[in-house]
Amino acid sequence: MSLEIAAIVMLTAAVAALLAALGDAQRTAARWRREHDLLDAYFTQYRKNSIRRDRKTGRYIKED
Numbered sequence: 001m002s003l004e005i006a007a008i009v010m011l012t013a014a015v016a017a018l019l020a021a022l023g024d025a026q027r028t029a030a031r032w033r034r035e036h037d038l039l040d041a042y043f044t045q046y047r048k049n050s051i052r053r054d055r056k057t058g059r060y061i062k063e064d
Contacts, residue, residue, distance in 0.1 A: 051060050 051062050
């Protein structure tokens with residue numbers, strides 16, 4: 001009888017640990033998505049305002 005109770009307690013602890021790991025993975029994925037969106041917006045703005053120098057003429061050209 002006590003062996004079954006110990007097994008149930010261990011399984012419950014394992015399920016709790018798996019749920020905690022799943023919650024942590026979801027938070028990490030949300031943070032990565034947020035950071036990716038921020039970086040994507042930054043580089044889109046950077047490309048929009050990007051200029052480069054033409055090697056032949058020396059003039060600055062706005063990149064499209």
